[in-house]
Amino acid sequence: MTKPNYKKIFIDIIKKKCPEKLTDSTVLNRLNNLNTSLDIIEFNEYLFPVANVKSIKSNQRLKSFDDKSIMKILIYQKQNELSNSELANKFKLSRNSIQKWKKIFK
Template sequence: MINTEPNYIKIFSDIISKKFPQKLSHCQHFLQKERLSSLDIITLNSILFSESDTNNDHKSYDKESIAEILNYQKKTKMNNSEVASIFKISRNTLAIWKKTMVKK
């Protein structure tokens, strides 16, 4: 089966080397990973681009990232509003994730 996922490590490496070489030290941890999760991609976007440059309307999270966010919430004992503001997602989205992850 052919992997149709873009090579995000290569894409971000090229962007950093051409446009943001001063931010390489902040991003090095992510670029050394074998595979980037959707949460890693969103974090890299926020490091490289200002809030006004990014469009947050169409973010997408994989199951691994959703589990990571929910584990973060459990570990820090935060409510939905607090976690939603940190990750810039809606409280309703977070509540839906919690309901669907419990059912599985």
């Protein structure tokens, strides 16, 4: 299965919702560096920082993470000595997902 072309997707979204951001060098730089799921989520939050509760809940159900992003999250937890609950709040994840990842990746 091929992964989606997130750069093209984001360009289309930016053209439609906020075309002025296409001239911003920071946006263009981040757009060219979308490598992991975590990068994509962070870029989306950068572009659209204010979200209502309804959209946050629906977006949570659609998130998926690649192995590289999961490892970054678990390393972040270890470096900052966070509990599963604290990490879940930080990255807006469920504690069950974190526990499952720990079993798989450790």
